Amino acid sequence: TKTSPVILSAENITVSFGGFMAVRGMNLALRKHELHFLIGPNGAGKTTMLDVICGKTKASSGKVLLGGEVDLTRKRDYEIASLGIGRKFQAPSVFPNLTVQENLELAADRNRSIFHTLRLRRSDTVTPKMLDILEQIGLPGREGERAGSLSHGEKQWLEIGMLLLQKPSVLLLDEPVAGMTDDETVKTGELLKEIAKTCSVVVVEHDMEFVRSFAAKVTVMHEGQLLKEGSMVEIQHDPRVAEVYLGK
Numbered sequence: 001t002k003t004s005p006v007i008l009s010a011e012n013i014t015v016s017f018g019g020f021m022a023v024r025g026m027n028l029a030l031r032k033h034e035l036h037f038l039i040g041p042n043g044a045g046k047t048t049m050l051d052v053i054c055g056k057t058k059a060s061s062g063k064v065l066l067g068g069e070v071d072l073t074r075k076r077d078y079e080i081a082s083l084g085i086g087r088k089f090q091a092p093s094v095f096p097n098l099t100v101q102e103n104l105e106l107a108a109d110r111n112r113s114i115f116h117t118l119r120l121r122r123s124d125t126v127t128p129k130m131l132d133i134l135e136q137i138g139l140p141g142r143e144g145e146r147a148g149s150l151s152h153g154e155k156q157w158l159e160i161g162m163l164l165l166q167k168p169s170v171l172l173l174d175e176p177v178a179g180m181t182d183d184e185t186v187k188t189g190e191l192l193k194e195i196a197k198t199c200s201v202v203v204v205e206h207d208m209e210f211v212r213s214f215a216a217k218v219t220v221m222h223e224g225q226l227l228k229e230g231s232m233v234e235i236q237h238d239p240r241v242a243e244v245y246l247g248k
């Protein structure tokens with residue numbers, strides 16, 4: 001993917017919250033089918049960067065370009081989502097009283113209301129596409145279960161499945177393995193590698209051991225700025241990176 005084209009670029013992004021500069025002139029380039037980790041100490045501005053890309057937070061200055069030409073900076077969050085940019089927040093967000101299948105159906109058809117889904121309960125068959133997704137997210141045969149009864153990790157996978165059904169070209173994930181068991185973390189790693197075959201993925205991550213288990217691109221942020229970019233090996237050998245992690 002080192003030579004694949006840049007699909008999304010955030011250029012010179014600055015975000016000010018009432019005068020406090022959470023992000024200052026940050027650049028981030030995401031290549032096609034790249035798995036890209038965004039790391040850095042607490043408060044570095046990582047989540048704010050994802051928020052800017054998906055339109056949840058407006059940048060004070062700078063630009064986010066999709067495919068080198070579509071300027072996302074002035075678009076609303078739902079427009080950005082409809083352009084194929086999926087965002088997952090840290091806590092799982094599924095409808096606990098709906099089944100796994102109903103959650104996926106809601107995600108697959110954004111025009112379908114929740115009432116329509118409830119009316120269709122148990123009458124719909126599982127589509128081949130949905131069977132694929134269930135398999136991919138490690139929940140085969142579990143479509144009839146109530147989402148609320150899934151484990152924390154399984155809920156996170158279901159939400160990722162809901163995003164995948166919208167056929168994103170870019171996925172933005174905020175600490176997907178936080179709170180997961182070791183076994184769930186390993187499975188999530190496999191899922192991310194699989195997803196990155198067809199999609200570009202940005203993952204904000206605190207778990208360095210997890211990041212180390214990939215041969216992925218890593219961007220380090222510190223105090224709202226780009227500190228270092230490279231492979232995990234390059235990152236680890238940079239004394240400035242060690243300093244921001246250990247120095248305080």
Ligand code: ADP
Nearest residue numbers: 017020022040041042043044045046047048049
């Ligand atoms: P990270 O994800 O790297 O931990 P964040 O992007 O969440 O960092 O936050 C960066 C900085 O911006 C922090 O100092 C945080 O307190 C501040 N911040 C984030 N969101 C807001 C907000 N809505 N209003 C004011 N300050 C915020």
